[in-house]
Structure formats: structure tokens, C-alpha cells
Amino acid sequence: MAGKKxxxxxxxxxxxxxxxxxxxxxxxxxxVRSAKEIAEVDGLVIPGGESTTIGRLLREYNLGSVxxxxxxxxxxxxxxxxxxxxxAKDIADSDQYRxxxxxxxVKRNAYGRQVDSFEGELDIVGLGxxxxxxxxxxxVEAVWNEAKILCTYQDRIVMVEQGPYLATAFHPELTxxxxxxxxxxxx
Amino acid sequence: MExxxxxxxxxxxxxxxxxxxxxDVTTPEQAKIAEEAGACAVMALERVPADIRAAGGIARMxxxxxxKQIMEAVTIPVMAKCRIGHFVEAQILESLGIDYIxxxxxxxxxxxxxxxxxxVFKVPFVCGARNLGEALRRIGEGAAMIRTKGEPGTGNVIExxxxxxxxxxxxxxxxxxxxxxxxxxxxxLQAPYELVMEVRKANRMPVVNFAAGGIATPADAAxxxxxxxxxxxxxxxxxxxxxxxxRARAIVAATTYYQDAAVLAEVSRxxxxxxxxxxxxxxxxxxxxxxxxx
Numbered sequence: 501m502a503g504k505k506x507x508x509x510x511x512x513x514x515x516x517x518x519x520x521x522x523x524x525x526x527x528x529x530x531x532v533r534s535a536k537e538i539a540e541v542d543g544l545v546i547p548g549g550e551s552t553t554i555g556r557l558l559r560e561y562n563l564g565s566v567x568x569x570x571x572x573x574x575x576x577x578x579x580x581x582x583x584x585x586x587x588a589k590d591i592a593d594s595d596q597y598r599x600x601x602x603x604x605x606v607k608r609n610a611y612g613r614q615v616d617s618f619e620g621e622l623d624i625v626g627l628g629x630x631x632x633x634x635x636x637x638x639x640v641e642a643v644w645n646e647a648k649i650l651c652t653y654q655d656r657i658v659m660v661e662q663g664p665y666l667a668t669a670f671h672p673e674l675t676x677x678x679x680x681x682x683x684x685x686x687x
Numbered sequence: 688m689e690x691x692x693x694x695x696x697x698x699x700x701x702x703x704x705x706x707x708x709x710x711d712v713t714t715p716e717q718a719k720i721a722e723e724a725g726a727c728a729v730m731a732l733e734r735v736p737a738d739i740r741a742a743g744g745i746a747r748m749x750x751x752x753x754x755k756q757i758m759e760a761v762t763i764p765v766m767a768k769c770r771i772g773h774f775v776e777a778q779i780l781e782s783l784g785i786d787y788i789x790x791x792x793x794x795x796x797x798x799x800x801x802x803x804x805x806x807v808f809k810v811p812f813v814c815g816a817r818n819l820g821e822a823l824r825r826i827g828e829g830a831a832m833i834r835t836k837g838e839p840g841t842g843n844v845i846e847x848x849x850x851x852x853x854x855x856x857x858x859x860x861x862x863x864x865x866x867x868x869x870x871x872x873x874x875x876l877q878a879p880y881e882l883v884m885e886v887r888k889a890n891r892m893p894v895v896n897f898a899a900g901g902i903a904t905p906a907d908a909a910x911x912x913x914x915x916x917x918x919x920x921x922x923x924x925x926x927x928x929x930x931x932x933x934r935a936r937a938i939v940a941a942t943t944y945y946q947d948a949a950v951l952a953e954v955s956r957x958x959x960x961x962x963x964x965x966x967x968x969x970x971x972x973x974x975x976x977x978x979x980x981x
Contacts, residue, residue, distance in 0.1 A: 510706065511706070511943050512706040512725075512727055512943060513703055513705060513706060514702040515706070517702060533943065548702075548703045549704075549705075549706070550703070550704075550727040550728070550763050550764075552722060553726065553727045556723075556725040556939075557940070560725075560936075560940070581703070608762060609762060613786055614696075614700055614764065614785075614787065614811065615691065615692065615809045616691065617692075618693075619693055620688070620689040620690075621688065633696060634696075635699045635703055636700065636703075636764065636786070671699065674699050674702065
């Protein structure tokens with residue numbers, strides 16, 4: 501949508517990469533670290549990083565409740581990797597902080613440690629082929645209610661959409677393709 | 688086709704660590720405190736740099752038992768150090784499943800001429816650098832992340848500041864040159880020509896660049912971030928201080944809100960004793976860790 505202003509949650513992680521990708525799409529994109537900035541945006545990205553670190557800062561600076569307030573008004577939110585973990589209702593073997601907006605159960609570090617991080621070819625519903633960069637990545641173990649699977653890789657769920665929310669286990673912001681950024685802009 | 692250990696996933700993990708704090712820990716309990724405080728990774732060590740400096744003698748890779756215990760204690764990435772040039776220590780760390788290897792001047796170098804050929808490993812490496820040429824030589828050897836050297840274990844930020852300013856100065860110089868002067872610039876920097884071209888293309892250091900070596904306070908962390916670093920390593924600064932949990936949380940907040948002086952003022956209050964600092968001028972030249980590396 502023209503004139504949409506996207507915010508990338510800039511508490512920790514690869515937020516600049518997302519910002520640059522949206523700017524390459526021709527969209528306005530700002531880094532957000534405060535309630536005031538979260539109130540200004542028409543879409544929010546929770547980037548890759550460490551989910552425990554981002555979760556701790558969301559709680560400590562009372563930003564989690566601000567995000568949930570905007571979500572209740574229908575704000576589109578996209579989480580990549582750590583962001584996907586924070587969007588999940590259920591995190592396997594963990595009681596860490598989460599926003600809990602999507603009906604998915606994720607498994608953290610699901611493919612193993614860094615030596616098991618990989619790149620592979622994906623096929624996404626409605627978008628077609630994409631390069632998937634998976635870094636100490638999670639995957640989705642289960643979805644329920646309206647959560648819709650958009651991509652699996654080797655029988656594991658790696659991309660889910662539910663209403664205004666989008667979650668990817670991989671990092672489109674580390675590739676040259678803007679397909680998924682453009683897809684989110686349409687949401 | 689599925690590929691592991693690509694430069695993309697090596698450098699990619701460093702990108703995920705940006706805006707975060709990597710803390711030195713020596714026990715599983717310290718690792719849990721660091722994770723709880725919001726560290727984005729921990730560095731598993733037998734001794735923090737201040738204690739290595741005090742102990743003298745030869746500092747080596749940590750005991751695998753300690754590294755394994757720390758890996759089991761936390762879900763965030765775990766790094767560990769090998770000696771400069773000690774590729775067998777690196778092989779051992781890779782086999783342990785460590786997430787990042789720091790080929791570090793904090794340990795006693797094992798080779799007085801050559802660094803580890805980091806390209807042949809699946810695990811990514813971070814290396815220290817005092818200037819752009821040193822950084823690009825390490826990247827040329829396969830490092831996927833760079834950090835300032837600073838002067839480890841001193842609680843004194845001046846050397847880290849000197850190193851990031853030097854790097855920034857040299858990057859600005861490279862960006863300002865006409866194309867026909869770049870080969871000579873590479874020669875002057877003692878850097879691979881192709882990587883000088885990468886700096887031109889990226890308009891910055893071609894991989895993630897953290898601050899390390901002497902960071903002891905939230906203000907130190909924010910200073911390094913404002914000078915352009917992508918994130919912070921804290922070595923002795925947390926667990927050599929009076930209240931590690933509180934200081935760790937404060938440094939994490941300062942690394943996120945590095946441009947917000949009101950937040951910095953708030954988190955800098957009542958932190959208790961900082962680690963005891965060392966004036967660089969009182970360190971004998973042969974004890975300066977930053978001069979290790981070639």
C-alpha cells in the first residue's frame with residue numbers, strides 16, 4: 501500500500517537489514533524503540549536477534565503491552581526468527597516472555613547449533629521459490645485455529661500467516677529478494 | 688541445494704547479535720545471570736581477562752568441561768576463545784559445537800606469524816583489530832565478524848575508542864579516494880584489494896564490527912555505539928563489579944538506548960562498584976595484549 505509507514509522494532513538484532521529492504525521496496529521505514537514510535541506505524545516488524553534479549557527489553561520498557569494494544573487495533577506484525585518466537589502462543593520447553601499473538605507452537609534452535617545453520621531453496625504458497633537463510637532457526641511444531649501454513653521445508657513448518665500476522669523462521673532480509681517484504685506491505 | 692557453513696550464515700549470526708551485549712562468563716551460574724540480564728550471547732572462559740592479566744603465564748583455550756557446562760546452561764549462542772594461530776584448539780571448539788570462535792589476543796598466541804585459516808571451518812570466527820588493514824586481513828582469512836581489540840582486562844575504554852576511531856578514519860579515507868588510487872591504498876593499509884573494494888561497496892566495514900576491550904560502564908557501551916560499533920563485548924566489566932546482575936542489565940539497556948541520555952542516566956544510577964581500572968601507561972609494552980596479532 502502506498503504511503504504505509506513500517507516500523508522495525510530496534511531493541512536488538514538485525515533491524516537495519518529489514519529497514520534497508522523496505523526502503524528498497526520504496527516504503528517509508530523507521531526504527532522503533534519507544535511507545536511513541538510504535539503508535540506512529542502502520543505495520544511492525546520484529547526482527548531476528550535473540551528472543552530472550554528482545555523479550556526482556558519489551559517487558560522492562562513496557563513496550564510489550566504497547567505492541568499488544570496496537571495489535572488489538574489490527575496492526576499488521578511480521579516476526580522473523582526471534583520475532584516468530586515472540587509472536588507464538590506456545591514455545592516448546594520455555595516459559596520466556598512472548599507476545600502470544602499467533603496460534604502456533606515453535607521450537608527454538610530447532611535445527612541445532614550454529615554449525616547446523618544452513619541455506620536452502622523454499623517454495624512459498626502464492627510467492628513461489630525463495631532462498632531461505634536459517635540461522636540457529638526455530639521451526640513451527642503445530643498450528644491451530646486460523647493459522648495458515650505458507651511454507652514447509654523438509655516437512656517442517658517455516659512460514660505461517662494468521663490474519664494480520666506473519667511469521668518466518670528464516671531471514672528474507674539477508675537475501676536480495678524483496679518478495680516477502682512486498683507481501684507484508686500488502687497485508 | 689542445502690548448504691551449511693556458508694559465509695552467509697556465518698556473517699548472518701553476527702548480524703543477529705547486533706545491538707546486543709556479549710558477556711564473558713566462567714561458570715554456568717554466571718551464564719544464566721548473563722542470559723537473564725539480556726545478553727545476546729556469552730563467551731565461555733576459564734578466567735576473565737582481568738584475572739588472566741593478573742595471573743600471568745600462558746593463557747590457553749578453556750577446559751571443554753567448563754565450555755560444555757555453559758553450553759548446557761543457556762539457550763543463547765555460546766562463544767569460546769582459541770589462541771591466535773592455534774587451529775587445533777579451534778578444531779576442538781568446533782567439535783564441541785560452539786557457536787562462534789574468538790581467535791583472541793587475550794590468550795597467549797600460539798603462532799608468531801600466522802593466524803588460523805578460518806575459511807576451512809564451518810563454525811564462524813570473530814577476530815580483534817586495531818585498524819582497517821588488520822580487520823580486512825582477518826576477514827581475508829575467513830573471519831565473519833570483527834571487534835576492536837581495546838586493551839582487555841583494564842576497565843579502561845581509551846584503547847577501544849582509539850581503535851574504532853582509527854577504523855572509521857580509514858574507512859572515510861577509502862571512501863573518498865578516486866578509483867585509480869585504491870590499489871596503492873590497499874598496499875598502504877596492508878589489506879587485500881578485493882576487501883578494500885568491498886568496503887567501498889558496503890560504505891562500511893564489510894562484516895559486523897563490535898566493540899571490545901575495556902568496556903566497564905553503561906556509558907562506555909553507549910560511547911562505543913555512538914562511535915559506530917554494532918554491539919558490545921563486555922569481558923571483565925560485569926563479573927568483576929560489585930553487582931553483576933544490575934550492571935549487566937544496565938549495559939544491555941545502554942546498548943539499545945545508546946542515543947537516549949535520559950535512559951543512560953537512569954540505568955547508570957546506583958550500580959555499585961565498577962571493576963578496578965588500569966591506566967594503560969602503567970602496563971609494560973610486553974604485557975599489552977592488543978599488540979598480539981599479525
